[in-house]
Amino acid sequence: MIKVENITKTFGEFTAVDHVSFTVQEGENLVLLGRSGCGKTTLLKMINRLIEPSSGEIYIDGDNIYNRQPEELRKKIGYVFQNTGLFPHYTIAENIAIVPRLLGWDKQKIRWRTVSLMEKLHLPGEYLSYYPQQLSGGQQQRVGLARALAADPPVLLMDEPFGALDPITRASVKKDFRQLDELKSKTIVLVTHDVQEAFELGHRICLMDKGMIVQAGRPEDLLFRPTEDYVRDFFEDQRFQLEASVIDPKDYDTLIRAFDHFKNKGK
């Protein structure tokens, strides 16, 4: 469980993240959603101490992360970058093995884990001895994901992990990602500016603007019970697809609400 309390980050005069608080339950997927420049990346990087906050506290499983060695903390948190950040001088196998090796796993175990991740992410085994430049963008992103998952960290931070891919590749990587069993048990914070993606992947969404959280809640809460005009306007363009995607035909309450909403809109 991750608990963020009143976290603030200023760069000189500029406040990138402004008194933000939220919690992520164990096994939950939380999406930080917002336009470019609203402070999502800054917020995410404070969770594994790539950026130190100006004020506020963060707890993981009840422990204040600022009481721990940053290196120790980071080895237990997987991190996926938009542009992979793979080591160009390491083979795919070596890239995936980075954290397990830092943790001192034995060779056999690392080998076994690497091979199994390659399989799960639908990467051919012969790629293990390739270098990142030899792979396509989609394949590199899968390796980036494998590398973040290698040491089986309980927490996963993902910064626009599908953002750099073309739509077709994105759909296929995302599909494999969603089918990964081992993600089910992980606590995930995912950053995106793509509303569709937020709805697809997030159990809960924090909508951010200008370094602050405007509204946090389940996708349908944001859609049907917006607390501010900003929230309503944010989803307006894609409202129809979004509503279709969140409505569970057995959830009568929501169904009626959606129906009302359509009726009002028609007037």
Place this chain on the structure above:
Amino acid sequence: MEQAQSLWQFMQQQSDKLLQQTLQHIGLTFISLVIALLIGLPLGIYITRHKPAAGPVLGFAGVMQTIPSIALLGFMIPLLGIGPLPAIAALFLYALLPIIRNTYTGIEGVDPLVKEAAVAMGMTRMQVLLKVELALAFPVIMAGIRTATVINVGVGTLAAYIAAGGLGEFIFGGIALNNTNMILAGAIPAALLAILLDFLLSLVQKMGRRRRLSTLWAMPVLFLLLSSFYVLPFGYSTRLLAGFTPEFMGRSDGDIGLRTVYGLKIRTVVISDAVMYKAAYEKKLDVISGYSTDGRLKTYDLVVLEDDKKIFPPYYAAPVVRKEVLERYSELGPVLNKLAGRIDDSVMTELNYKVEHLNQSPEKCARDFLVQQGLYREPAPVKEGVVRIGSKIFPEQYILTNMYAMLIRGYTGLQVETKTGLGGTKICFEALQHDRIDMYPEYTGTALLAILQPPAVDTKAG
């Protein structure tokens, strides 16, 4: 073909010296390279962490690189004396820039995202440095090491000027002695050494990461081993230390004569005449091969030994003039002869002393002397025709050149061009032969031995 043959013979004859000089050269190159690495690598890394220091550090190393090598060696002598220490210090300063700069740019060139990813995965600062930054900067850093090595092999030849040995002994000895084989016996191994080392290091540079991990430890070991070549013992019995110019070393009226005729076997280092006198004065050397007319004999209160076995032919300054020029300007010969018999050793020493110690300009000194001798005349009306006078690089030659120029201008009206800056006997003589200059002051002994080159046995008679 004959040239190649005799060069080979020369190298075989002198194989002992050649081996010693080559080993010394390798040693000098690597001692300074190792020190430059020990200091340059950490400094290069440091300035990637402390950016404000990068400008001054790179600037300092850059300035060091622009100081002409001879000048840098000159600066070293008051601080470190002569011998290997100042040579190593100078080479170290030259090697510093490529190593610091390439370490810095290599690390700066690493994709920041890759560095961030390394941190994000829990690597410590040291792990990020070793496994990511240095690993990715490796080819660039190796390029810097290659540059530094080639520079060191090249500049290392100058070590011979300050008694630090190396292949420069042959090169500068050969230039001074007009001995092409000797020059090549030093220059060819030096060039081959530079090419070979550069090639070997290029192999390391291109090595893949895995090969590197398994072989890289060998590099420091090898570098240290090569450094140790410099101190390989070459035994001598006496404690007396002589410093001779490269020219003196190879002449039968020099070191060879001292060994064969006088049976003098003392430890000898090769040194440039520019620093030789001072080194003797500062007790760095016990015996030197001075010019009997050099003003510094007086300045530093040095004693001149008598050549009672007569290995030295008489050394009188005399103009060497192209025949063609003497014929074209018939008035030139008599004018130049006006100086004949007027300058003996003590007069010359006095003149040199004025220039070297009292800092008079060679021009004033020459003029004063001509006036005192009643020879001076204001320039005559200008006439068609130019005489080009060359000189070697030391004060006595400048004084003589000025005297000749004044006499020619005063008595003939011919114009005079002076080219004062020809490194040594060989360069002056080659310039004369190839019609670049018309005349230069030479010494009878040198003209006899170095230029006319009689067979070695004949010299005793001279």
